[in-house]
Amino acid sequence: MTAIGVTTYLFYLDESILALISMVVFGKLIVFHFVMEYFDKQNLKKIQNISKN
Numbered sequence: 001m002t003a004i005g006v007t008t009y010l011f012y013l014d015e016s017i018l019a020l021i022s023m024v025v026f027g028k029l030i031v032f033h034f035v036m037e038y039f040d041k042q043n044l045k046k047i048q049n050i051s052k053n
Contacts, residue, residue, distance in 0.1 A: 003022070003026035003029075003030065006022055006026075007019050007022050007023050007026065010022060
C-alpha cells in the first residue's frame, strides 16, 4: 500500500518522472518478494516430502 501511495502522491505533485522511477523500483521489489515466497514454498514441500519417507 505504501508503494501505491507514494507513486500516486508523486503523480499528484506532477512529478511524473519520479513516479515512474518509483513504480519501477517498487515493482521490482514486489516481484522479488513473490518470487522468493514461491521458492520458499517449493523448498518447504521438498523438506516435508523427505521427512514423510
